[in-house]
Amino acid sequence: MKNLSLHALGWLLGLCLAVLGLLLLLTDPLLLQTLRHQGFDQYQRWQPRAYEPAPVRIVDIDEASLERLGQWPWPRTRIAEMVQRLSDAGAAAIGFDVVFAEPDRTSPRALAALWPLDDATRARLLDLPDHDERLAETLQGRDVVLGFAVRRDQAPEPEQRMPAAPYRYVWVGPPAPEVLHGFTTAVPSLERLDTAAAGNGALTFMPDGDGVVRRVPLVLRLGEQPVPTLVTETLRVGQGARNHLLKTAESGAPALQAVRVGDVSIPTTDRGEMWVHYSLPVAQRYLPAWRVLAGDFDPAAVEGHLMLVGSSAQGLMDLRFNPLGRIMPGVEAHAQALEQALTGHFLVRPHWALPLEAMLVVVGAIVLAWVAVRAAALLAAGVAALLMAGVLWLGWWSFSREGLLLDTFTPALVWLLTFIVSSLAHHFWSERQQRFIKSAFARYVSPNRVDYLVNHPEALELGGKRQTCSFVFTDLAGFTSLMEKIDPGEALTLLNRYLEEMISIAFRHQGTLDRIVGDAVAIMFSAPVPQPDHPQRALRCALEMHAFATRYAQDLQAKGIAFGHTRLGVHAGEVIVGNFGGSVIFDYRALGDPVNTAARLESVNKHLGTRICVSEAIWAACDGEGVMARPIGRLVLKGKTEALKVYEPLTAETPAGYAPLAAYQAAYEAMAQGRAEAVAHFAQLAARFPDDPLVRLHHRRLQDGEPAALSARADLIVLDDK
Numbered sequence: 001m002k003n004l005s006l007h008a009l010g011w012l013l014g015l016c017l018a019v020l021g022l023l024l025l026l027t028d029p030l031l032l033q034t035l036r037h038q039g040f041d042q043y044q045r046w047q048p049r050a051y052e053p054a055p056v057r058i059v060d061i062d063e064a065s066l067e068r069l070g071q072w073p074w075p076r077t078r079i080a081e082m083v084q085r086l087s088d089a090g091a092a093a094i095g096f097d098v099v100f101a102e103p104d105r106t107s108p109r110a111l112a113a114l115w116p117l118d119d120a121t122r123a124r125l126l127d128l129p130d131h132d133e134r135l136a137e138t139l140q141g142r143d144v145v146l147g148f149a150v151r152r153d154q155a156p157e158p159e160q161r162m163p164a165a166p167y168r169y170v171w172v173g174p175p176a177p178e179v180l181h182g183f184t185t186a187v188p189s190l191e192r193l194d195t196a197a198a199g200n201g202a203l204t205f206m207p208d209g210d211g212v213v214r215r216v217p218l219v220l221r222l223g224e225q226p227v228p229t230l231v232t233e234t235l236r237v238g239q240g241a242r243n244h245l246l247k248t249a250e251s252g253a254p255a256l257q258a259v260r261v262g263d264v265s266i267p268t269t270d271r272g273e274m275w276v277h278y279s280l281p282v283a284q285r286y287l288p289a290w291r292v293l294a295g296d297f298d299p300a301a302v303e304g305h306l307m308l309v310g311s312s313a314q315g316l317m318d319l320r321f322n323p324l325g326r327i328m329p330g331v332e333a334h335a336q337a338l339e340q341a342l343t344g345h346f347l348v349r350p351h352w353a354l355p356l357e358a359m360l361v362v363v364g365a366i367v368l369a370w371v372a373v374r375a376a377a378l379l380a381a382g383v384a385a386l387l388m389a390g391v392l393w394l395g396w397w398s399f400s401r402e403g404l405l406l407d408t409f410t411p412a413l414v415w416l417l418t419f420i421v422s423s424l425a426h427h428f429w430s431e432r433q434q435r436f437i438k439s440a441f442a443r444y445v446s447p448n449r450v451d452y453l454v455n456h457p458e459a460l461e462l463g464g465k466r467q468t469c470s471f472v473f474t475d476l477a478g479f480t481s482l483m484e485k486i487d488p489g490e491a492l493t494l495l496n497r498y499l500e501e502m503i504s505i506a507f508r509h510q511g512t513l514d515r516i517v518g519d520a521v522a523i524m525f526s527a528p529v530p531q532p533d534h535p536q537r538a539l540r541c542a543l544e545m546h547a548f549a550t551r552y553a554q555d556l557q558a559k560g561i562a563f564g565h566t567r568l569g570v571h572a573g574e575v576i577v578g579n580f581g582g583s584v585i586f587d588y589r590a591l592g593d594p595v596n597t598a599a600r601l602e603s604v605n606k607h608l609g610t611r612i613c614v615s616e617a618i619w620a621a622c623d624g625e626g627v628m629a630r631p632i633g634r635l636v637l638k639g640k641t642e643a644l645k646v647y648e649p650l651t652a653e654t655p656a657g658y659a660p661l662a663a664y665q666a667a668y669e670a671m672a673q674g675r676a677e678a679v680a681h682f683a684q685l686a687a688r689f690p691d692d693p694l695v696r697l698h699h700r701r702l703q704d705g706e707p708a709a710l711s712a713r714a715d716l717i718v719l720d721d722k
Contacts, residue, residue, distance in 0.1 A: 001185055007640065010586075011369075011370065012365070013369040013372075013373065013418070013421065013422050013694050014322060014365055014366035014367070014368070014369030014370055016420070017365045017369055017414065017417065017418040017422070018044065018361060018362040018365040018366055019419060020414070020417075021361035021362070021365050021410075021411070021414035021417075021418075022358055022361060022362065024414065025158070025354070025357060025358055025361055025410055025412065025414075026358075027197050030209065032409075032410055032413075032523050033075050033208070033209070034209070034210065034250070035100025035409050035410070035413065036407045036409055036410065037208055037210070037212070037214060038410040038678055038706065039395070039408075039541075040214065040323065040399075040405055041212070041214075041323035041324075042488075043395075043399045043400070044277065044278055044323045044324055044397060045323070045324055045325065046400075047399070047400050048277075048278060048279050048280050048324060049277040049278060049279040049336075049340070049345060050279065051279040051280070051282045051285075051339075052339070052343050052345070053284070053581040054338070054339040054342045054343050055092065055304050055305040055306060055467050056154055056285070056305060056306045056308070056335050056338045056339050056342065057285065057286070057287050057301060057302065057305050057306075057307050057308070057335075057343060058285055058286050058287065058307075058308050058309075058310060058329070058331055058332065059082065059086070059287050059288075059289050059292055059307055059308065059310075059333050060286045060287065060288055060289060060310065060311065060331075061289045061309070061310065061311035061312075061313060061316070062286075062288055062289070062311070062312050062313055063312075063313050064252060064288055064290060065289040065290040065313075066313055066315075068290045069289075069290055069293065072311070072313070072315075072316055073105075075104060075106040075107075075131050076100070076104040076106075076107070076131035076132050076134060076135040077131050077134050078133070078293065079100075079135055079312045080134050080135040080137075080138035080139075081133075081293060082289065082292055082293055082309070083135075083138050083142060083144055084138055084141065085292055085293070085295060085376040086302055086307050087142045087143070087144075088501060089297075089299040089301050089302035090276075090299065090302060090303035090304060091143070091303070091304075091305055091306075091307045092143065092238040092304050092305055092306055092307075093144070093145060093198075093199075093234050093235075093237040093238035093306050093307070094142070094143065094144045094145065094307045094308075094309065095145040095147070095199075095201065095233070095234035095237075095306065095307070095308045095309065095334070096144070096145065096146050096147050096308075096309045096310075097147055097203060097230060097308060097309060097311075097318070097331040097334060098146075098147055098310070099147050099148055099149050099189060099203065099311065100132075100135075100146065100189040100190055100193050101148075101149075101185060101187050101188065101189060101190065102190075103132055103190065104130075104131040104132050104135075107130050107131040107132060108129075108130065108131075109130055111321050112286075117621040118354075132190055132192060132193065133192065135193060136192045136193050136196040137196075139193060139196040139197050139592055140196045142198065143198050143201065143237045143238065143240075144183040144197050144198055144237075145197060145199035145201050145230065145233045145234045145237050146188075146189045146194060146197040146199070146200050146201075147189070147196065147200075147201060147202070148163045148184050148188040148189060148191060148194075148200055148201070148202060148203065149186065149187040149202070149203060149204065150182055150183035150185070150187075150202050150204050150220060150222055150227070151183060151185045151186075151187065152182065152183045152185075153184075153185050156490075157514050157566075158555045160185055160186075161186075161188060162222065162223075163186055163188035163189075163194055163200040163227070164194045164195050164197070164200055165200070165227075165229060165246055166197075166198060166199055166200070166240060167236060167242065167243070168243050168244070169219075169225075169226045169243070169244050170243050170244070170245050170246070170666075171245075171246050171248065172245050172246065172247040172248070172250055172260075173246075173247055173248035173249065173250055173257075174249075174254065174257065175248070176248045176254035176255070177223075177224060177225070177226055178254065179220050179248075179254050179255060179256055179270055179271055179272070180219055180220055180221035180226060180269055180271060180272050181206055181217060181220050181221065181272070182220075182222075183220060183221065183222050184203070184222075184223065186202075186222055186227075188200065196274075197238045197359070199228070199233040199234070199236060199237040200233060201228050201229050201230035201231070201232065201233030201234065202217070202220050202222075202227055202228070202229045202230065203229070203230055203330075204217065204220065204229070204400075205217070205320065205330065205333065206273065207320070207321075208226040210321075211320075211321050212278070212321045212322065212323055213321065213330075213333050214276065214318045214322075214323055215269060215273035215274060215275050216231055216270055216273065216274050216333055216334065216337040217229050217271075217272060217273050217274075217275065218231060218232045218235075218259045218273065218274050219232065219256075219259055219272040220243065220270055220272070225249055226244070226246065227368060229332050229334075229340070230308070230334050231274070231337045231338055232244060232259060232261050232266075233288065234308065234334075234338065235261045235262065235264060235305050235341060236261045237339060237410040238306045239262030239264070240262075241261055241262035241264065243361040244259065244260075245260035245261075246259060246272075247259070247260065247265075249351070253270075253622075254336075255270035255351070256268050256269070256270055256272045257351070259272065264341050264342065266301065266341050266346065267346050269349065274337055274340070274341075274346075275346070275347035275348070275349065275405060276333060276336055276337050276347070277336075277340060277342065277345060277346075277347045277403070277616075278322050278324050278336055279324060279336065279339075279341040280324070280525070281326075281328075284301075285332070285335060287301060287302075287307075287313075298424075298545055301711065303654050306338055307344075308311070308331050308335050308338070309331070309574070310329055310331025310332075310334075311329060311331070312328065312329040312331075318330040318331070320332075320333060321331045323498075323525070325544070334422045339621075344552060345403070346403060346405060346592070347399075347403050347405055348404055348405065349404070349405040349406075350404060353404075353405070353406050353407065355408065356406065356500065357407050357408070358702060360391060360408070360411040361410065361411045361414050364387060364391070364411055364414070364415045364418070364453065365414055365415065365418045367387070368383070368384055368387065368415050368418045368419050368422065369418050369421075370417070370421040371384070372384070372419050372422030372423050372425075373422050373425060374594060377423070380419070380423065381419075384415065384416070387415060388412045388415055388416060391408045391411050391415070392404065392408055392409070392412055393411050394408055395407070395408030395409070405441035407443060411525070422713075423530070441486055442601070463582055464576040464577050464578020464579070464580065464591070465576070465577060465578060466574055466575070466576060466577075467526065467527055467530070467574070467575065467576075467577045467590075468526065468534075468572065468573065468574045468575075469524055469525055469526045469527050469536065469572065469573075469574075469577060469590055469594070470523075470524075470525040470526060470533060470534040470535050470538035470570070470571070470572040470618060471514070471518070471522065471523065471525070471536065471569075471570070471572070471590070471594060471595055471598035472506070472522070472523040472525075472538050472541055472542045472545070472568060472569070472570050472573055472598070473521075473522050473523075473526055473568065473570075473598045473601070473602035474520060474521045474523075474545060474549075474566055474567065474568050474602060475519065475520045475566070475567050475603070476495075476498070476504065476519035476549075476564055476565075476566055476637055477564035477565050477566070477606070478562065478563075478564030479495065479518075479564060480550045481493075481520045481562075482561075482562055482563065482564065486561065486564055494556065494561070494563065495519055496524060497514065497552075498519075498549070498552060499519070499521065501548055501552070502521050502545055502548065502549070503511075503521065505541060505545050505548060506521070506523040506541055506545075507545045508536045508541075508544075509525075509538075509539055509540055509541040510525075510529075510531065511524065511525050511535065511537065511538075511545070512525070512527055513527065514589055514590065515589070520602075522595075522598075523538075523541060523598070524577075524589075524590055525537045525538045527577040527590060528563065528577070528588070530548060534572065535572050535617070535618045535621035535622055536621065536622050536625060537570065537621075538570050538618060539570060539614065539618055539625065539627065539649075540610060540625075542568050542570045542614070542649075543612075543627065543649060543651055545566070545568060546566065546568055546611060546612050546649075546651065546653060547651065547652070547653055549565065549566035550565070550566075550611075550653040551653075553565055553566070556636075561697070565611060566611065567602050567603070567605035567606060567611060567612070568602055568605070568611065568612040568613070569598045569599065569600065569601030569602030569603070569605070569612075569613050570598065570601065570612070570613070570614045570615065570618050571594055571597045571598035571614075571615040571617060571618060572594060572615070572617040572618050572621070573592065573593065573594025573597070573617060574592065574594065575590040575591060575592030575593075575594050575595055576590065576591045576592055577589075577590045577591075585696060596619075596646075597615065597637065597640075597644065598615075600637045600638070601613040601614075601615060601637075601646065604635065604637065604646075604719060607719060608632060608693060608694065608697060609694070609696065610632065610648045610693055610695060611648075611653075611693065612648060612649055613632065613645055613646050613647075613648065614629065614646065614647045614648070614649060615644055615647075616644065616645040616646070616647070619647045622663060626704065627649050627650075627651070628649070628650040628661060629647040629648060629649045629650060630646055630647065630648055630650060630661055630664050630665060630668070630694070631645065631646075631648075631665075631668055631672075631715070631717040632646040632647060632648050632694060632717075633645070633646065633698075633716065633717045634646075634716045634717065635711070635717050636716065636717065636718040636719065637717060637719055637722060638721060640690055644714055646680075648694065653697050655691065657689055657690070657691030657692055658689065658691075659685045659688070659689040659692045663681075664683060664685065664692075664694070664695065666681060667681035667682050667695075667698070668686055668698070668715065671702070671714045671715055672713060672714070672715040674714065675712060678702065678714065679702045679703075682695060682698050682702055683699060685699070685701075701714070701717075704712065
């Protein structure tokens with residue numbers, strides 16, 4: 001991303017996140033399935049199916065029926081009686097959400113084998129009608145559908161009996177049994193019941209991973225053959241139809257599109273399931289089993305109806321979760337699916353849903369990524385929120401108005417991820433750009449000034465404020481003449497190395513670069529950020545600069561390059577600090593007499609013969625810094641009327657020819673106090689230390705009688721030149 005433009009970054013992120021979104025959509029991990037299902041469930045909670053009276057009823061083996069008629073399983077004779085009463089009342093079909101896989105344990109024959117009876121009693125029991133035979137006789141010729149279970153956890157045995165198939169499957173389109181949910185074995189009802197019934201349907205649900213029954217299978221695969229479920233078989237028997245028609249896609253991947261039974265066509269998923277749009281519980285859907293057996297029911301509630309026999313009793317463990325967040329009897333899922341089939345109310349996930357969702361993912365990811373990296377943060381967030389709200393509203397509108405199940409949650413999730421990633425990328429890119437700009441800007445402006453402006457943009461206004469600051473001014477002696485003696489390019493290289501280190505020293509002490517004029521540098525302390533210890537910083541900075549400049553010059557002089565020495569002036573005082581200029585361009589600097597004084601102190605070194613001059617304003621604040629210094633005198637700089645006491649620091653770079661500090665100090669104190677022995681002191685020092693510039697200066701002044709009288713404070717030096 002080093003040289004990547006913001007425009008290219010937007011496109012690159014958009015394409016990458018679009019590809020990632022497509023992979024998520026196509027692989028459909030469990031997390032996305034859960035998100036999608038929870039979204040569809042919420043739609044149903046917001047808008048459950050409005051119950052429409054449909055010819056479908058549940059004969060409920062409820063708790064009241066068990067209390068009145070005894071525990072389950074009931075004798076098959078009671079089941080036969082129920083079938084008889086429902087059939088006589090005109091039921092169109094009777095479907096059992098029950099598997100009669102084992103013989104009735106209450107049959108006379110079973111009891112004769114179980115109880116210790118005498119031969120006569122056993123013979124009389126064996127002469128009584130068998131309950132299963134009685135039920136089989138009742139089923140014969142009546143429109144009854146029995147249930148069977150299917151399993152896939154074991155291989156079929158050679159003698160495994162398959163459920164009777166009084167139906168026929170017809171494929172409309174290319175046969176595709178492989179798309180159906182497959183099972184290997186079946187647990188049908190007793191053979192005599194199985195063959196006597198008008199139909200047989202599988203009772204198996206295919207709940208999702210969270211146990212919620214959202215879809216009801218209409219056709220399954222047992223071995224290699226399609227088999228109906230209780231819903232489609234009850235629908236077939238109730239219409240007196242013979243065939244189940246399975247409509248498949250004419251092109252593309254094998255997929256089921258619809259199941260047609262008689263006059264009813266039901267759209268399905270690719271695997272032959274029906275999405276159930278659940279209604280809220282209604283009492284008229286249920287008819288207690290005890291009322292049927294007691295004959296205490298309205299025949300109009302049965303005539304022409306598809307009657308499903310199941311149980312809501314908690315002890316019988318046929319309870320399921322539905323999308324409305326409630327527990328329901330398993331038979332209710334079959335009943336609600338039949339209600340939808342008969343009323344023509346369907347939930348459909350159309351075949352074009354996935355391409356549409358893929359297009360939304362790709363287009364939205366690219367647009368959002370581009371907006372997130374190009375637009376302002378608030379605008380980008382607004383666009384992202386608007387797009388996500390719009391696509392989620394599209395999903396809800398499609399469900400509530402058209403009964404379509406569109407997965408707009410995955411696009412919204414991918415868009416949210418795109419916005420977050422792109423915003424972070426934009427943030428990091430902007431930070432990188434800011435670091436680059438800051439780094440580049442710091443080459444023109446002091447780093448601490450750049451930091452201050454970044455954190456205080458309001459400081460970029462014209463004007464200034466009063467502030468006490470310290471200043472270090474430097475100048476390089478003899479550089480103009482050096483330019484005349486050596487190649488200008490070489491001279492420029494030497495100067496740049498010199499200035500680079502001088503400025504680096506200033507920055508190490510958190511100084512602000514005020515200006516560079518040729519080979520001269522001006523450094524300011526305590527602006528823009530106040531520094532309580534600014535005099536100490538200024539002194540330490542000046543001493544380090546002096547040390548470097550001395551070594552640099554000595555190294556070059558040893559190579560035969562006449563690089564001059566550096567003069568430094570250090571002073572502190574109250575100035576006006578701020579931005580000065582106009583509306584087009586302005587400069588950040590300090591204005592005031594202390595600035596001019598610091599510059600004059602740097603310049604006065606050439607008259608004094610010193611390398612560094614520090615004003616009393618600095619030196620008084622640095623007491624205890626561990627630096628030795630000797631007074632130069634009280635200077636009246638050109639254009640000034642008041643004297644300024646100035647000091648020369650003594651460092652490791654001080655030349656060997658300087659007088660001892662104690663001896664110089666004694667001579668200076670005598671001169672400052674107007675004592676006559678000052679002349680003798682400086683004469684002696686001048687004889688012993690002729691290379692000491694200050695000794696030479698004061699000796700000359702005293703000899704020449706520059707001070708009118710010693711009593712006039714001979715340490716006062718009036719300068720006529722800058």
